[in-house]
Amino acid sequence: MPDSILISRLKDSNTREEAFRELVSQYKERLYWHIRRMVIDHDDADDVLQNTFVKIYRNINSFKQESSLFSWMYRIAINESITFLNAKARRKGISNTELQENLVKNLKADVYFNGNEILLKLQQAIATLPDKQKLVFNMKYFEELTYEEMSEILETSVGALKASYHHAVKKIEQFLTAD
Amino acid sequence: MKYHKKDREGDFRVPEDYFDTLEDRIMQTVLREGKLPQKDGFEIPPDYMDQVEGRIMTVLETQDKHKNTPAPRKKTPVYTLRDIAYAISAAAAAVVILTTVFHADLSSPERNNTNTMVNLAPEDIEFYMENDMLPLYGQDITEMLDTTDLNAISFSTLEDEEVISYLEEHLTDYSDLNFDN
Incomplete structure (x- = not known):
């Protein structure tokens, strides 16, 4: 509808x-x-x-x-x-x-978290992100929203969102491969 | 490799915006197949999604029932933003005065060290304030005042420039943002 x-x-x-x-x-x-x-x-x-x-x-x-x-x-x-x-x-x-x-x-x-060590570490990594990067990462990576949809929701330019996502992914990758 | 015009404008067509979003989609696929896990591990109780609508409707009905029950009407005070600002300023001034008095008092030689206030150093008060233990958030105001009170607040005396200037100076935390329509 x-x-x-x-x-x-x-x-x-x-x-x-x-x-x-x-x-x-x-x-x-x-x-x-x-x-x-x-x-x-x-x-x-x-x-x-x-x-x-x-x-x-x-x-x-x-x-x-x-x-x-x-x-x-x-x-x-x-x-x-x-x-x-x-x-x-x-x-x-x-x-x-x-x-x-x-x-x-x-x-x-x-009981409602079925995660192994890697998933737990992923959540730890996400928790270290600044608020906005966390939002952008979740919306893009897990919820698969387009940058245009995110731009309308967060009232932020597509360019800034792409930069936020890029930084978030880099930080998470670094966190996960740190040990 | 160079593209010739005939390669791009042959009989084949692609969906609108195909090339604009291609990079993002490839990146997404690469990331998913790369270092990051594909799922988040969160689960929900069985049947949760089937029951959630019913529970939301029950909440609404309960609230409506409660709302329709006549209650003694209280007089709604009218606050302007300036009133609130004055109140905050007054509270801040009071704290500063108290801090100064305590500080002066504590510095005096005749002060009896056994008094309990001796244990409250000005630094402690400052720490208490600086660490958000004595804040007045926008959310606190909305929690204290109901919708009628908030609607009654007049913003007409504030110029846009004043508001923008205030926000630029004070809004540093993303979580302070409230999204509107």
């Missing part, structure tokens, strides 16, 4: 709920995996995913359609994830960097 029709149905109180179910069904997996890679833990990802969709539902009337629906939802997911991580770090009284380290450390015992 084209975005324009879905948006019209979402804004119409008579069709809103049905359209919203379709929206969730259509985008839940993509948004979940993006959030999961940011917050690492499944239960946290579930909370953030729910908050993201609740925000989408509550704010659909203020969506100005200056970007695609997908980009708008992605931005909400990114914002919710960042807010969640900041709040979690603050609650624990630690920095965001320390929080990232802890989250990756906990993966060893995580």
Whole structure:
């Protein structure tokens, strides 16, 4: 279903709920995996995913359609994830960097992480990246978004995104081959 | 190898933007077959994706039910951004005054060392502040104020240049960015 029709149905109180179910069904997996890679833990990802969709539902009337629906939802997911991580770090009284380290450390015992040593090391490497490079790497490498899609979501030029991705890959490769 | 015009404009055609994206796609393939693992190792509980829609709808219904329950109305205060700035400035001034007083007090010879405040050195206070333990983030403001309060905040007295200048000076952390439409 084209975005324009879905948006019209979402804004119409008579069709809103049905359209919203379709929206969730259509985008839940993509948004979940993006959030999961940011917050690492499944239960946290579930909370953030729910908050993201609740925000989408509550704010659909203020969506100005200056970007695609997908980009708008992605931005909400990114914002919710960042807010969640900041709040979690603050609650624990630690920095965001320390929080990232802890989250990756906990993966060893995580029943929803089926990773060997290499995958664990990959997560450690990703955790060392600056926020933006981390986002760009996950979006490009795992989620296979195009640079144009990423450019619209992150409001950054394609050239800058390519540079970020290149730096991220180099750093991860160096981290993985360091030992 | 040189390309001749007839090689490029023969009967064969390629999808639009094919060559523009070719480099990226090859790089992606090379990377995937190269040093980096192809997956991330994350898994989800069985049936999670089948149940998530139902749970989101339940959250919305619960919130709506709660919202529709009449509650005593509180008077909504109207804050301008300048009010908030004044409040922050006042708080900062208070901390500076307290720090100075403590510092002067601690330096005085007649100070009784057994007093508990002796243990609170100005450096400790500064460390406390500098290490984000006493911050006032935008998110804290949004957590303290509800949507009605935030809508009531007037930004009309701020010029665009002032806002841009402030952001250029203070926005150093990417995580402080809030994406809009």
